[in-house]
Amino acid sequence: xxxxxxxxxxxxxxxxxxxxxxxxxxxxxxxxxxxxxxxxxxxxxxxxxxxxxxxxxxxxxxxxxxxxxxxxxxxxxxxxxxxxxxxxxxxxxxxxxxxxxxxxxxxxxxxxxxxxxxxxxxxxxxxxxxxxxxxxxxxxxxxxxxxxxxxxxxxxxxxxxxxxxxxxxxxxxxxxxxxxxxxxxxxxxxxxxxxxxxxxxxxxxxxxxxxxxxxxxxxxxxxxxxxxxxxxxxxxxxxxxxxxxxxxxxxxxxxxxxxxxxxxxxxxxxxxxxxxxxxxxxxxxxxxxxxxxxxxxxxxxxxxxxxxxxxxxxxxxxxxxxxxxxxxxxxxxxxxxxxxxxxxxxxxxxxxxxxxxxxxxxxxxxxxxxxxxxxxxxxxxxxxxxxxxxxxxxxxxxxxxxxxxxxxxxxxxxxxxxxxxxxxxxxxxxxxxxxxxxxxxxxxxxxxxxxxxxxxxxxxxxxxxxxxxxxxxxxxxxxxxxxxxxxxxxxxxxxxxxxxxxxxxxxxxxxxxxxxxxxxxxxxxxxxxxxxxxxxxxxxxxxxxxxxxxxxxxxxxxxxxxxxxxxxxxxxxxxxxxxxxxxxxxxxxxxxxxxxxxxxxxxxxxxxxxxxxxxxxxxxxxxxxxxxxxxxxxxxxxxxxxxxxxxxxxxxxxxxxxxxxxxxxxxxxxxxxxx
Amino acid sequence: xxxxxxxxxxxxxxxxxxxxxxxxxxxxxxxxxxxxxxxxxxxxxxxxxxxxxxxxxxxxxxxxxxxxxxxxxxxxxxxxxxxxxxxxxxxxxxxxxxxxxxxxxxxxxxxxxxxxxxxxxxxxxxxxxxxxxxxxxxxxxxxxxxxxxxxxxxxxxxxxxxxxxxxxxxxxxxxxxxxxxxxxxxxxxxxxxxxxxxxxxxxxxx
Numbered sequence: 001x002x003x004x005x006x007x008x009x010x011x012x013x014x015x016x017x018x019x020x021x022x023x024x025x026x027x028x029x030x031x032x033x034x035x036x037x038x039x040x041x042x043x044x045x046x047x048x049x050x051x052x053x054x055x056x057x058x059x060x061x062x063x064x065x066x067x068x069x070x071x072x073x074x075x076x077x078x079x080x081x082x083x084x085x086x087x088x089x090x091x092x093x094x095x096x097x098x099x100x101x102x103x104x105x106x107x108x109x110x111x112x113x114x115x116x117x118x119x120x121x122x123x124x125x126x127x128x129x130x131x132x133x134x135x136x137x138x139x140x141x142x143x144x145x146x147x148x149x150x151x152x153x154x155x156x157x158x159x160x161x162x163x164x165x166x167x168x169x170x171x172x173x174x175x176x177x178x179x180x181x182x183x184x185x186x187x188x189x190x191x192x193x194x195x196x197x198x199x200x201x202x203x204x205x206x207x208x209x210x211x212x213x214x215x216x217x218x219x220x221x222x223x224x225x226x227x228x229x230x231x232x233x234x235x236x237x238x239x240x241x242x243x244x245x246x247x248x249x250x251x252x253x254x255x256x257x258x259x260x261x262x263x264x265x266x267x268x269x270x271x272x273x274x275x276x277x278x279x280x281x282x283x284x285x286x287x288x289x290x291x292x293x294x295x296x297x298x299x300x301x302x303x304x305x306x307x308x309x310x311x312x313x314x315x316x317x318x319x320x321x322x323x324x325x326x327x328x329x330x331x332x333x334x335x336x337x338x339x340x341x342x343x344x345x346x347x348x349x350x351x352x353x354x355x356x357x358x359x360x361x362x363x364x365x366x367x368x369x370x371x372x373x374x375x376x377x378x379x380x381x382x383x384x385x386x387x388x389x390x391x392x393x394x395x396x397x398x399x400x401x402x403x404x405x406x407x408x409x410x411x412x413x414x415x416x417x418x419x420x421x422x423x424x425x426x427x428x429x430x431x432x433x434x435x436x437x438x439x440x441x442x443x444x445x446x447x448x449x450x451x452x453x454x455x456x457x458x459x460x461x462x463x464x465x466x467x468x469x470x471x472x473x474x475x476x477x478x479x480x481x482x483x484x485x486x487x488x489x490x491x492x493x494x495x496x497x498x499x500x501x502x503x504x505x506x507x508x509x510x511x512x513x514x515x516x517x518x519x520x521x522x523x524x525x526x527x528x529x530x531x532x533x534x535x536x537x538x539x540x541x542x543x544x545x546x547x548x549x550x551x552x553x554x555x556x557x558x559x560x561x562x563x564x565x566x567x568x569x570x571x572x573x574x575x576x577x578x579x580x581x582x583x584x585x586x587x588x589x590x591x592x593x594x595x596x597x598x599x600x601x602x603x604x605x606x607x608x609x610x611x612x613x614x615x616x617x618x619x620x621x622x623x624x625x626x627x628x629x630x631x632x633x634x635x636x637x638x639x640x641x642x643x644x645x646x647x648x649x650x651x652x653x654x655x656x657x658x659x660x661x662x663x664x665x666x667x668x669x670x671x672x673x674x675x
Numbered sequence: 676x677x678x679x680x681x682x683x684x685x686x687x688x689x690x691x692x693x694x695x696x697x698x699x700x701x702x703x704x705x706x707x708x709x710x711x712x713x714x715x716x717x718x719x720x721x722x723x724x725x726x727x728x729x730x731x732x733x734x735x736x737x738x739x740x741x742x743x744x745x746x747x748x749x750x751x752x753x754x755x756x757x758x759x760x761x762x763x764x765x766x767x768x769x770x771x772x773x774x775x776x777x778x779x780x781x782x783x784x785x786x787x788x789x790x791x792x793x794x795x796x797x798x799x800x801x802x803x804x805x806x807x808x809x810x811x812x813x814x815x816x817x818x819x820x821x822x823x824x825x826x827x828x829x830x831x832x833x834x835x836x837x838x839x840x841x842x843x844x845x846x847x848x849x850x851x852x853x854x855x856x857x858x859x860x861x862x863x864x865x866x867x868x869x870x871x872x873x874x875x876x877x878x879x880x881x
Contacts, residue, residue: 197811312824545773
């Protein structure tokens with residue numbers, strides 16, 4: 001089996017008659033699996049000794065098929081003849097400066113045994129002259145890094161870090177047919193990584209049946225077994241394998257000069273995920289084609305095992321899923337061609353309370369090319385604490401976008417939301433998602449809205465039409481406006497936009513116009529004391545960040561209306577004064593206030609321009625200001641007797657303090673301060 | 676759009692006449708604001724581990740009565756130009772509750788996970804004011820998902836800050852300039868040994 005190309009051997013009788021020495025120098029030894037260069041064999045055997053000393057060294061050992069290359073190899077061992085006529089030799093093998101391994105060789109009449117060991121690791125090789133093409137390999141706790149060169153043959157970037165192999169392999173290497181390796185291997189604690197760390201695995205365990213065949217032009221491999229425990233990641237995808245076994249079957253083949261093809265992939269992780277498909281890579285191990293069918297009978301464990309990497313990056317790390325789902329993805333030419341997802345009774349809950357969907361059902365399909373129709377529905381859900389009802393979306397996909405085929409009506413807050421003409425372009429390259437739709441709100445109950453948002457018990461209805469809404473770059477911008485019927489009047493909202501609706505510090509901007517608001521109902525809701533009359537005004541450039549007001553330019557005033565009385569109760573006066581931090585003053589003596597239950601007024605007006613946490617306050621436009629050396633402003637202009645005027649002096653008011661006092665006033669636990 | 680310029684200038688203007696001047700981007704003020712923000716998030720280099728006595732946190736003034744208003748009170752109000760203060764002279768403020776909340780969240784995230792990533796060289800500051808995992812091999816696999824999440828969360832916060840600083844100062848159109856100022860500041864405040872991306876996109880170690 002071993003061909004000696006150049007052989008120079010000499011037997012040199014020693015000067016010392018009591019010992020014999022054999023020395024051979026062979027320039028090159030070529031075997032099927034390896035080539036040895038510059039080989040020296042030397043045997044010293046004292047005449048009466050039981051064993052001789054064998055020293056074997058080679059300048060280079062190369063195994064191009066397996067990818068192993070050693071330099072400066074030395075093996076020194078005592079050579080013995082056993083009673084059953086075997087030659088054995090057991091000694092330390094050193095390659096370069098690496099730690100020595102123990103190499104044992106046992107050659108009988110028909111059998112050859114060799115084993116390489118270090119610590120608990122042992123790699124054994126057996127051959128029998130009856131079947132000269134066959135070699136048996138036994139592995140016991142063999143470090144996985146020993147297989148690095150073998151792996152590099154198939155995957156240049158893969159680096160094995162840790163782990164052991166146990167098992168048995170049969171190598172069948174006939175001279176005229178392909179090399180074949182079959183057997184079974186158990187992997188424990190395997191760790192690997194690519195230099196750029198985009199692919200990595202740790203603590204991976206499993207048992208596999210292996211069938212590897214290598215011919216001149218085609219290499220094939222079949223792996224069939226189970227994975228058990230461990231974790232790996234690829235880019236943002238992170239897989240934490242369950243302690244239970246995952247059945248894995250992979251067929252792979254590689255033609256000379258081409259990339260690996262995986263005509264068959266199966267991954268069966270109980271109820272959590274069953275995946276079957278095929279894939280192909282180019283010569284640089286880039287994914288070229290993929291056809292994958294996925295099925296999950298129980299989505300609950302899926303997020304922890306397979307989706308946590310993506311969800312974490314998307315800002316939804318603890319998303320809860322339940323129900324069943326099927327998915328299919330097809331990649332061709334390195335690009336996603338189509339993807340579909342079929343959901344069956346899926347509940348999706350954001351633990352941060354931003355949204356929840358119940359009973360998601362349907363199969364929204366995405367197609368980059370030919371149009372595809374699909375639909376998606378749900379039985380109910382919640383958005384920022386606001387419930388919405390069942391809906392069914394008819395979806396058409398084509399040309400890389402999703403569209404709603406018909407308008408969709410969604411019951412919410414006792415009324416309806418109607419979406420029409422919706423198109424969605426998923427994120428691609430540097431462009432984020434782009435969504436456009438029209439929205440019609442019909443008779444939403446503000447009472448329910450207030451209750452959900454923890455507002456005072458407002459009563460009224462919200463309606464409106466937004467012909468064009470557009471979401472892109474984390475901004476949702478609405479053209480058109482909404483009208484709220486509130487307290488017998490109306491509030492019109494326009495220039496609405498919402499930034500980062502589900503992200504960091506969601507921020508809402510709007511311009512509001514108030515008209516004909518019944519003050520008695522309004523003050524009743526706030527429990528602020530009673531004011532009768534009608535209110536109008538505007539709140540421009542209102543900006544709520546994280547749902548609290550950070551900026552606006554507001555001006556509110558009463559409007560004299562025929563048949564509507566204009567009275568303000570003692571308590572309301574006191575609350576207005578105390579909210580103003582005693583900077584409001586009345587022209588009445590403080591004792592006098594207590595004598596009257598309410599007062600008539602001519603006008604009430606107040607303005608506040610909020611920015612940087614400071615409210616720049618003003619009062620009635622064109623009203624006389626008394627005590628104006630510090631620039632006071634009139635808030636309540638009295639009428640009749642007793643004549644009451646409330647004047648504010650502090651034009652710059654700290655907004656958080658003002659809000660605190662307003663809240664306290666509406667709870668009735670503020671003591672009036674009157675100067 | 677016509678606005679008052681910087682504070683001292685507006686005082687002069689108020690004294691002279693009703694002159695208004697086109698608003699320019701207040702680069703120096705923005706830089707100062709960015710520096711305050713960044714240094715607070717990254718922490719004090721001189722005393723990295725010492726538990727310094729608890730400073731009164733500016734984002735929680737908990738004012739009693741008019742004290743807060745007094746604290747915000749500017750002496751210039753006395754000469755009758757107080758409206759200019761409240762109406763947003765182009766001083767760059769980062770004291771809105773939203774920005775303060777994001778800042779303190781970024782500060783705790785930086786201490787909890789990002790600082791170690793910068794120290795090890797796994798993370799780097801990009802030229803556009805974000806953080807990126809530039810060398811994932813420096814991070815143990817078990818920590819990778821957490822660091823990826825921290826980086827994604829931090830970048831969402833960063834984008835929100837750049838936007839909010841611009842909007843809170845009444846100039847949404849300044850967002851990219853604010854971002855530019857902050858990205859320079861992250862690099863300027865970076866500790867020795869941390870990695871950053873230079874203007875041409877190459878990685879450099881400070």
